[in-house]
Amino acid sequence: MNAKNQTPSLPDADPRSDRFRCGGRESKFLAVAVKVDRFFSRSVWQIELSSHHLLRLACLLLAAGVFPASAGTQMRGEVATLVKNYCVDCHSGNKPKAGLNLATLKFDAAEPSTLAAWIRIHDKMAAGEMPPPDEEQPSPAARRAALGTLHQTLRAASLAQQKTEGRVALRRINRTQHENTLNDLLGISIHLGDVLPDDGSVAGFDNVSEGLDVSSAHLVRYQDAADLALDAAMATRPPKKLAFRRTGKETPEKHAGFRELMDKFVRLDGERLNVYIGLPNHISIQSPEIPMTGRYRLKIVAQAINTGDRPLPLEIRVTKKGDKPEGTTLATFDLPPDRPGVFELETVLDKQNGIRINGWQLPEENTVRNRLKGKPLDETYTGPGFAFELMELEGPLGEFPPPSHKRLFGDLPLKPASVVKAELAGKPLPEIRENRSDDDWQRDPLIPVSTDPRADGQRLLREFLPRAMRRPVDGQTVAYYIAFFQERLDKGYEFHTALRSTYKAILSSPKFFYFREEPGPLDDYAIASRLSYFLWSTLPDDELTALAAKRELRKPAVLRAQVERMLGDPRSQRFIENFTGQWLELRKINATTPDGMYGEFDPFLLWSMPQETQLFFREMLQHDRSVAEFVHSDWTMLNSRLAQHYGIDGVKGGELRRVTLKPESHRGGVLTHASILKLTANGTTTSPILRGKWVLGKIIGTPPPPPPPNVGAIEPDIRGATTIRQQLEKHKAIASCAACHKHIDPPGFALESFDVIGGWRDFYRASNSTKGGLVQLSNYPERKVWRGLDVEIGGTTPQGREFKNVGDYKALLLEDKEQLARNLARQLLVFATGADVQFADREEVQAIATRTRERNYGLRSLVHELIQSRPFLNK
């Protein structure tokens, strides 16, 4: 194996390595942090401000025998002297500035909060923010020396911690991963949203170990989740087939509700049913309820009417009995205007799901009524609509028993429980009628039968365990579960009950719900899991597991090829959804409902918003586009609805596609996506503070600290009297506010030209009449709004650079593309590994960014480099 093929591992934190040179001298001081740690469980020392403390430390080190009496003190002295001369005056006493008391702050490598404090001190000094510019400054040399020492010390402490503990603390799979793992392990489709507790979010992501405690509620609910999964997987009755077929003509015959709409809003046209309104929930074109969970084939045939040369977007929804009646959108399909369009899809549907279709954007009843002026609806009507020809829904597809059952019980024969009982007793077999009722099957289900329960159980458990635990399972663990199974057999459990109970125990085990990572370089199986949970949010598939077994996964070329394969797999959509859902906060897209002032907002627009951003991310990933395009791109992903919202012509149909943007469109990059602009507003007003904070934290990677407690809040005023800028003026005037708000407010003001749903605006809307009067919106000809005060745009960055509008501001951001790449590398690192970025990771984040420089910081390259990096391949 050549050097290139070696897994990047943690550098030795030994001072003899020349990594630890500081100012050309070897830093023996660093040995303190590391070596003391080997002797004591925690290494603690203080920035000495008195010789008394120094003496005590020296004695301690001498006693430990690791350290000559004179060493270390000088190095530490550089930091201590600087702190003593320039910092401690303000940062000490009863009310130390920023709550930081440097007179008492210890350096304790094992104590996260003091380590964090020292990192903050380092960063403030490095940024030149401390000591404050208007205070006395240390000489550049003294600052450099102290920073160098501090940097090396912190790095060593961080590395030492990573070496002994790993940077990722013991981590469980989160709720989303738990659901996917059970579903993919067994080949089922269950939902655990109502079963498992919410996951905590740390460092912006819900898969970070610190936020993932295992409480008693989890342990109890894990068993419930396992029960649900096993029930879903086991075949207890022959499939109840659905073969649904309905034509347009049959629809009103079967659904009485349509009769009241007939020849007013819908009409029959041969075999077709022409629909000219958005159908209400209680009268709709829909399938029957799905009788049992499984894969189904759906086919819909329909055509647009009276839409000129434009397609009509059809919404295909999944409903669930007892859930909200409108259901959730499954897909949007563009019906062609000139011929029937055929939509076909194979998808997993749950028991009690139904399929329902409707035209996005068809008018309400009143609009059609007004158009008809009392005349009946006939072929002379010219309003838009669609002609529904056919809906077919078939399933469950596939063999019986389903693969999910076979994964648990192999090919053991299935028989009704009553038959098994009779066979055992040697009695005549009961008659099992062809068309038994649901109740019959409930009372007398199919059960797997074994002639050698002990051997069959052992065989099946041995197959199941390594897949569930995502790695080979040691003999002791296998023995435990076999004994568990045997114990139940001995207690008189039936074979299938005993086995089911053991499966439940396995799916509730810490070896199931924890990631298995040991300090140091990850083994192949742990790498397989990191990869699959990163890119698929689920357990590794057979190919990954096979490569792990062959110890191939650590080879960079193999790793690269696997990442390529995984990104091409449909499961990578989970990465896109979970990562953008949290990095860009797309999960919050529907957190607030826009104010009535924004009457143009509709469900089609809401559905389209996150689609644009997710597809944009997919496109970036697919084509290795530069991360700078998150800030600005000359293209985006649009459908007709978003295009109208953005005032862009020529985009037809509801399916999103790549569209080239003209410079005057004001759009480009995620900052101008309606999704982002909506989720950074509160539905009623926009706040430059919230948007600015979002840009700093999500795009630039310099999140501002949370506001100090008990600061006054902005009381929005939508009566049209004052603008937000006027209200924020005082940020400039008060120094303590300005320190942060000079960073936060400018990006927010750059985005002030976009309203709460991401529409472009030159003026604020008012909730009631204004001097400005009613104004017609150019992209929504039917909408008029009250004109409030003009939006004041532009601003100045903390570096004194002026910008007039969002375009100018984006140009300023693009001046430092590497910063954008570093930020994305950080975000991906947290999500991929489940731990926040630590001090020793900073150099790796930089290295990842550097290595993608020549590929213009392409997103896919960034993912590859991250996966090949030290933090990804070590615990």
Place this chain on the structure above:
Amino acid sequence: MLRATGVAIGLPLLDAMLPLGLGAEAKAAKLVPRRMVLISRPLGAHASFLFPEKAGLDYESTRYLKMLDDHRGRFTLFSGLSHPGHAHHHSEPGLFTGVAGEFIRNPNDLRNTVSLDILAAEQVGRETRFPNIGIGDAHSYNRKGVRVPSFDGFRAGSGAMFRQLFVDGSPDEIAREVQRLRDGQSILDGVRQQARDLARNLGAGDRERLDTLLTSIREAEQRLAQDEAWVNKPKPKVQYQTRGFLDNELIERSGQWYDLAHLALQTDSTRIINLNLVSHIQPKIEGVNMAHHEASHHGQDEAKIEQLAKIEEAEYRVFNEFLTKMRGSSEGNESLLDRTMVFHGSNLGNASAHTSQNLPIIVAGGGFKHAGHVLYDRQKNRPLSNLYVRMLHQMGIKADQFGTSTGVVSDIG
């Protein structure tokens, strides 16, 4: 069977259990059950329609307090309470934990602590079938800061809750449930063994994490054991019909949750309830044509404030009906309300400004000597956790401190 407020209930045995003889009164006092209901709403309350100017019992009833006039003297309204450092919608998880502001200010980095209901349930929860009940995504957090699941606020939650509280399973179902609980306990035993096995190759920090897992295992075992102890006991019988509500039927849905809470307390099925009355959309209330969230973020628009007032009035009205039912049910020589402290509040003070100062806090019943309107400094608020310490004391729970408390509220006797 006893008829009270339109429902028939099987009376719990509490009255019959009272001790007699020497020292009986003191013993009896200890046996008197103390109960707690925490009610949260997400969008604050319009201050000028809630808080009167005058402190004390003879305050002038404001627009909202008029809704509660039936119970004047039996509740206390607090002005000037808040959790230091809390603000914005994402302060919701901290309402009942009083977690330090620094741990809740970043919505993507929340480190919560235990909530009042869960802490109380640890002490008094052993007495009842359910140690505590959370309803509607309740803001209940355990000692690890993990949100404890609740009965769902919108879907079949009310039916599921009713069945679990009041409907006995068939003998078969009960046998299966017993089996499930026992299996559950032996599975937990396996969890413990496997966890010890895991610890072998881990660093010290991870071993510590596994230690906390062992604590969780013990707690889960206790939970299952308690369930098993109750599973064969018949459930109290009540006559009540639950129904599902549409998303916009805020008041009707709240009314049903209040009814179920009342029944659960009256039958002593639990003594601790945490009820979250989520509301953001446009509720079906006469004269209301705006989403609740939108009206609460009124930006000083008079028309919106009026819309908000109509919604909030209805919320206080249905809360009043709950208090009336609680007062109308008696246990021993007291009303149920006297033995149940009912907390009603929100994590926001002024939703339009997203501030969490001057929270709208009402405490009713619970055997307190109520003080009408307690007026603290509206500029320099007192910690709401000081009230929580007082509530814990009233539950008979020793507590020096809770959340960010700095003392204890002494204004209610």
